[in-house]
Amino acid sequence: MKLPIMETDFLIIGGGSAGCIAAMHALQAKPDLRVTIFEKSDIVYGGSIARGMDALNIVAIPGRTDAQMYLEAIRAMSGGIVDAGPSYVMADRSYALLKEMEGWGVTFPKDENGQYKTLRYHVKGEFQTAMDEPELKAMLVQRALSRGAKPVNRVMGIRLLTDSGRVAGAIGLNVRTGQLVICKAKAVLVASGGVSRFTMPNSEYLYGVYDYPGNTGDGFAMALKAGAGVTGMEYTQRTMLIKDSNMPLLAICVTRGGKVLDCNGKVIMEGEVNNINAMNEAFTQGRGPVHIQLSHLPEEKIREIEHILFTTERPVNERFFAGRRIDFRKQDIELWPTEYYLCGGHGLAGIRVNERAETAVPGLYAAGDVASVAKQHLTGAFVFGEIAAEQAVKYIREEPDVQIPEEQVQEEQELHQARFSSKGKDIDIHDLERKMRRMVADYLVSPKNSHKFDLWKYWSETFSKDLEHVSAGNGHELSKVYEVANILLCADCSALAGDFRKESRWGECHKRSDYPERDDANWKCHVVIKMNNGTLEAQKTRISELGEEVVL
Amino acid sequence: MNSSNIAVNANACLACGKCVDHCIMDNLRLVLPPCRQASPLGINYQGILRLTAAGKPAEAAKLLRSCTPFGGFLAVWGDKAASQACSRSRKGGALDMARVLSWLVQREESAVYSADPDPYAHSCKTVAVIGSGPAGLQAAHDLRRKGYAITVYEAAPSIGSTLRFLPSGEGSSPAEGGILPSIPAEIMDKTIAMLLGMGIDIRTFSPKGQSELDELCKTYDAVLCASGKGSVLPADDLGWVRDNLFAAGACVKNQKQIGTLQAMASGAKAARTICNFLEGFSLDYESDQRTARGLERFHGLSDAQEDTADMPAVKPSAQEYSDAEAASEASRCLGCGSPAERNQTCWYCLPCEVVCPTHALYVRVPYLVR
Structure with missing residues (x-):
């Protein structure tokens, strides 16, 4: 029998905030569009917000703040390493987003004068707008599904498929049964979150992390292998929490x-x-x-x-x-x-996108924590989810059909077969993850230096080989192997970018003992990483001003 | 030692598995109660009994309906395998599930025969089902629930005639405890009305022979042959014959004689395979329902359950249970099934607790974090 292939128009990988709003908007624009969502967990509560949220951190309320003021704030808060277009567009659309959410029934409390309650969170301007909605995620999901989006639960994206350079679909892995799902799609949105399990948290509990622990950089890894760039990987951040x-x-x-x-x-x-x-x-x-x-x-x-x-x-x-x-x-x-983590929602790390949520791969979009729109928070996930949907609908209408590249599928099937066994394998995946995250903390976070980055190379190669000896007797364990492999690839990107950026910037996020000063003359630029024949390569990319195209 | 992050009140747990379904870290598994494990249709008796005992017959009936379209049949037949597996069978006597079901079906008729349309599923794909026996009707029901347009072709003048007139000694197997009684016309009619109410198109006087299969396969996106012992089709374990043709029930070649409940189970399995085929999954995708749904085998009674004093089944004062008698009998359920933490991946994010219909589950902060 021929390869079983799921056919859809718009595949969304990750049914969190960005993924669900994208599904909803794509179907609003074109009700007969086939929209499929791969969700690693169960879609009702899956994702970083899990349940609700107490604020929209970025809303430019007319008459009080505006997109220009936000741009100034975000530039100051990102050490100047920010493309103007995406941040401006996000702030510009943020008030319409708030109004749309009110239409869903989300409460944004007002003060005695009938004004939205805003709070100061950025260096200038009160952009943080209070919100009171413990069931936000369930509301979003209901809207996406009732319009006809098809969720495929318990499936994580493991590989993007490309047909002569443009996206052609993706392969997913069922995290319980370990079975593969091959999906053909004309456009794909990656919205699978950041890397929350990067170093160990102070509790030493593997999953006791700040961000949703299901986010393991799956999207970063898929996008890199498909030819898109990732950036901000040297922005290794942590926060101060309980x-x-x-x-x-x-x-x-x-x-x-x-x-x-x-x-x-x-x-x-x-x-x-x-x-x-x-x-x-x-x-x-x-x-x-x-x-x-x-x-x-x-x-x-x-x-x-x-x-x-x-x-x-x-x-x-x-x-x-x-x-x-x-x-x-x-x-x-x-x-x-807290532990260190990589995230486009709170930091700068993510897949490189422009103000149209496009990546360097035609037909591939990214939104939410997996995409690098400086410190975009939930506002960014929603706005870029909407933008990605608008662009994807247009792209699907205009572009011809794609073919599933069978050799890519075969390659992934072989890797899957090799990983999915416990015979003669003697490493426990939890041990490998714990050890790897310890080494990430030892070598890849501030204070950083070239010597540490050199030492990491040994461990990177070691863990890479060790992954071949990890026992995966069931689908759940197998999915952990894929997750850890993705975290490892993100760590390699972080090491490469961290070593490449020979200056210190962003306080604790990138402090090098061998280059302790900020060096705007040489380093006021993005460090973008791409994969070339399996090898990671870093390059400087210029920061774009308002009205200029973002270099992807 | 109990280092689990979830605490479960075994007296309230319905073993419905909602917590397992919604866990966003794939941390939980549901230990199946032995009755459901043994039930050919996988009926969640623990949930039905617990709701009955709690004086919530409407909810119990709704749960029964979500497990099977054939609640009315089970009330007549009972579920022998499930009864035999009941842990009570060695502690005071097995639950009288047949009598409880019979009471429930009479009392909550509208819920048991609810057409229950799925609010989200809709599809323009079409499936033809040949035969309106146990396998055919089960498959037609399950596929309709997935949103497909279903046409059932029945050769006889009436729908489900094999169920109406089960000849003695047929339509049953040793596992079902011998001969199943025929279904009274009233129950049959209500069941058929429900299936028609779901939008399933059932055509009587419509024999479809082997020679017409190719034509049907061209017209429909998938075809399921469930025409009973009359014809023989070589299907694999998943019910796949060739291309878009599938088979279920007694018409599958090279198998032992199967009973009515097994035929229904076979129809359900073929329906899942057809769904995989139509949606572009591999045919065996999630065919192992236990792994796919996070279900585990029962490993014997817990200490607390062992301690429960022996108590015989409640005898009905009249022919049928009264509400109080049904609740009293249902309260003998030991609640063998419950969720358990298996993967140690808890993020203490609470969806499991939020979705629990009886507040039986409580999430603790993991010891390392506490």
């Missing part, structure tokens, strides 16, 4: 009057931006751990904070604090650095 639980809290508290204190009780952040660098500095200088104090706030504010923390984003926060016997009225909240 000690051990690594759950979100900082922005919610700081923007509502919480003070961050060092160990001497000195205020290092109050009523100002989300200044990670000030906290990192206190930590590295031995003035840590830092604390958030809320006890000075009126009961009403504390209740507001508790309401958000305990109902919306990670409601389990309530259990964590109860377990540690912490009452915000009496005790401060201890903060520690």
